[in-house]
Amino acid sequence: MKQEIAQLIQQALDALVAAERLPGDISPTIALDRTRDKAHGDYASNIALTLAKPARMNPREIAELICEALPQADFLAKTEVAGPGFINFFVTHTSSQAVVEKIIEAGELFGHNKDGEGRKLQVEFVSANPTGPLHVGHGRGAAVGDSLCRLLAATGWDVSSEFYYNDAGQQISNLALSVQARCKGLGPEDESWPEDGYKGDYIGEVASSYLAGDRIDAQDQHVSGAADPDDLDAIRQFAVAYLRREQDLDLKAFDVHFDIYFLESSLYNSGEVDSTVAALIAGGHTYEQDGALWLRTTDFGDDKDRVMRKSEGGYTYFLPDVAYHLNKWNRGFGRVINEQGADHHSTVTRVRAGLQALNKAIPEGWPDYVLHQMVTVMRNGEEVKLSKRAGSYVTLHDLIDEVGRDATRYFLVARAPSSQITFDIDLALSQSNDNPVYYIQYAHARVCSMLRKVRDEQGEWSAQTGIAHLGLLTEEAEKTLMRRLDRFPEVVANAARQSEPHTIATYLRELSGEFHTYYNAHKMLIEDTSLRDARLTLSEAVRQVIANGLTLLGVSAPESM
RNA sequence: GCGCCAGUAGCUCAGCUGGAUAGAGCACGGCCCUUCUAAGGCUGCGGUCGAGGGUUCGAAUCCUUCCUGGCGCGCCA
Numbered sequence: 345m346k347q348e349i350a351q352l353i354q355q356a357l358d359a360l361v362a363a364e365r366l367p368g369d370i371s372p373t374i375a376l377d378r379t380r381d382k383a384h385g386d387y388a389s390n391i392a393l394t395l396a397k398p399a400r401m402n403p404r405e406i407a408e409l410i411c412e413a414l415p416q417a418d419f420l421a422k423t424e425v426a427g428p429g430f431i432n433f434f435v436t437h438t439s440s441q442a443v444v445e446k447i448i449e450a451g452e453l454f455g456h457n458k459d460g461e462g463r464k465l466q467v468e469f470v471s472a473n474p475t476g477p478l479h480v481g482h483g484r485g486a487a488v489g490d491s492l493c494r495l496l497a498a499t500g501w502d503v504s505s506e507f508y509y510n511d512a513g514q515q516i517s518n519l520a521l522s523v524q525a526r527c528k529g530l531g532p533e534d535e536s537w538p539e540d541g542y543k544g545d546y547i548g549e550v551a552s553s554y555l556a557g558d559r560i561d562a563q564d565q566h567v568s569g570a571a572d573p574d575d576l577d578a579i580r581q582f583a584v585a586y587l588r589r590e591q592d593l594d595l596k597a598f599d600v601h602f603d604i605y606f607l608e609s610s611l612y613n614s615g616e617v618d619s620t621v622a623a624l625i626a627g628g629h630t631y632e633q634d635g636a637l638w639l640r641t642t643d644f645g646d647d648k649d650r651v652m653r654k655s656e657g658g659y660t661y662f663l664p665d666v667a668y669h670l671n672k673w674n675r676g677f678g679r680v681i682n683e684q685g686a687d688h689h690s691t692v693t694r695v696r697a698g699l700q701a702l703n704k705a706i707p708e709g710w711p712d713y714v715l716h717q718m719v720t721v722m723r724n725g726e727e728v729k730l731s732k733r734a735g736s737y738v739t740l741h742d743l744i745d746e747v748g749r750d751a752t753r754y755f756l757v758a759r760a761p762s763s764q765i766t767f768d769i770d771l772a773l774s775q776s777n778d779n780p781v782y783y784i785q786y787a788h789a790r791v792c793s794m795l796r797k798v799r800d801e802q803g804e805w806s807a808q809t810g811i812a813h814l815g816l817l818t819e820e821a822e823k824t825l826m827r828r829l830d831r832f833p834e835v836v837a838n839a840a841r842q843s844e845p846h847t848i849a850t851y852l853r854e855l856s857g858e859f860h861t862y863y864n865a866h867k868m869l870i871e872d873t874s875l876r877d878a879r880l881t882l883s884e885a886v887r888q889v890i891a892n893g894l895t896l897l898g899v900s901a902p903e904s905m
Numbered sequence: 906g907c908g909c910c911a912g913u914a915g916c917u918c919a920g921c922u923g924g925a926u927a928g929a930g931c932a933c934g935g936c937c938c939u940u941c942u943a944a945g946g947c948u949g950c951g952g953u954c955g956a957g958g959g960u961u962c963g964a965a966u967c968c969u970u971c972c973u974g975g976c977g978c979g980c981c982a
Binding site for chain 1: 907908909910911912917918919920921922923924925926928929930931940941942943944945946947962963974975976977978979980981982
């Protein structure tokens with residue numbers, strides 16, 4: 345529709361230039377927008393405003409000319425010049441109803457597109473090290489990352505989700521030492537408790553499970569406890585598997601799935617870390633100083649150079665990071681999105697710099713990053729800081745337990761990742777219209793409830809039934825709904841392109857609000873079956889779009905509540 | 906000090922990448938409501954878009970300076 349109108353404008357312009365009523369040296373790009381205010385019609389163009397200067401003419405005058413020169417089109421009810429020189433386009437009623445039929449036909453595929461053209465894309469998210477339970481911040485990463493995967497898959501990309509973790513570094517040693525200390529009956533209050541040890545109660549749980557010789561089956565790890573408190577290596581392997589399994593369970597409860605779990609240690613085992621160092625040295629981007637090996641990241645926009653091999657011989661974290669991303673590139677992911685907490689933003693420049701130094705074929709801005717800001721959790725108007733079990737932060741598990749998966753996912757994905765958010769437990773728990781999750785799900789359930797009623801009364805009822813009668817839907821509230829429904833594909837396309845899943849949540853909130861208003865103002869199950877069927881078909885279209893949107897967010901669409 | 910993110914109604918946040926009078930929910934005021942199961946519905950009040958300057962026909966949106974808040978500035982990850 346948008347393209348067709350843009351074409352009409354182009355034809356009008358060509359005709360005007362040919363008739364020398366407009367100068368020939370103008371080369372406008374046609375901007376056509378959805379209107380914000382329905383008094384301005386369905387679409388509006390600012391073309392006359394942008395032409396005013398180059399054509400040295402009054403914008404309203406140009407708009408009038410274009411309006412007159414527009415070819416006839418059966419989908420346009422009228423056009424008008426408004427304000428400083430906007431051209432407003434009003435689509436015919438028949439034409440705006442078409443979206444309902446389209447939704448009924450496309451079903452759960454409505455809103456999907458082929459933007460990605462089947463290209464390979466990877467989303468890496470969560471990537472928590474197995475040193476403790478997942479906390480709210482990881483939850484936000486999981487909600488945003490998983491929703492991104494869903495959005496991108498729905499828009500034609502061949503998506504692979506990946507979880508990367510360090511299973512061998514300093515922090516894992518601290519973990520192993522902490523568990524070992526617990527095995528020997530020590531607690532964090534003891535003097536001989538390891539420096540930088542992990543203090544949460546869960547360390548004790550890992551220790552007793554290890555001593556009991558339990559078998560641990562994580563997604564990518566299978567280990568049995570050796571029960572020997574002196575075997576630090578066995579403890580390390582066991583603890584990693586144990587905590588990985590815990591994280592698996594949390595992610596499963598959150599309905600988040602990963603295609604690949606990638607271990608940092610594999611980069612060492614495969615020799616990729618060494619070959620990356622060798623390539624960087626060979627490329628002339630390194631130098632030795634103070635016994636360490638430095639990468640000249642300042643050549644690629646960093647504010648200072650970075651150590652890649654410490655004077656004691658070990659590598660800093662950032663080197664395997666570069667090797668890891670080279671590995672991603674070599675796997676053929678032309679587009680990679682890394683979803684992580686904003687506290688890691690400094691790695692962005694570093695990783696890209698390392699990649700630039702390695703391979704000029706890699707685009708400068710590769711990979712993409714989506715960085716989410718902090719989450720604070722509130723209960724009874726007060727900030728919740730502690731999780732007894734984890735010893736410091738609120739765990740994802742606590743939240744899912746308390747407010748449920750749907751509310752947790754919704755609240756964590758409903759705001760722009762770049763803004764800090766407050767997670768209000770009381771609001772998430774509330775079963776009233778104050779709670780947007782409830783409000784949206786309720787709209788969905790409401791339609792299901794009506795349809796159930798009709799089917800109970802007369803047996804079969806299909807949404808096809810009302811399509812022939814859509815012309816009866818002339819109420820303002822009905823037009824408002826159809827306008828909103830028509831926008832869904834653009835909202836999805838935009839959310840995927842800009843990596844902004846929260847716009848789906850905003851859209852659903854608006855659609856649901858408009859539906860509730862409609863439902864409250866107009867009887868649906870009425871005597872006049874033609875009008876009834878038309879309204880039910882529109883309602884079914886609303887339901888379908890809500891379901892599709894909620895699916896993109898990883899939130900369920902219940903048929904009754 | 907440097908870098909990243911943010912600052913929009915009393916509160917929590919949107920704002921379709923530069924458009925027309927800045928939006929929603931909560932809170933607050935008023936009026937309805939006992940229903941197609943719905944813990945409600947309608948309506949009103951409320952804003953110098955952190956501040957100044959600039960670009961533009963047109964700025965919450967782009968540039969710039971400052972202010973405030975968060976995060977990060979290790980041979981930690």
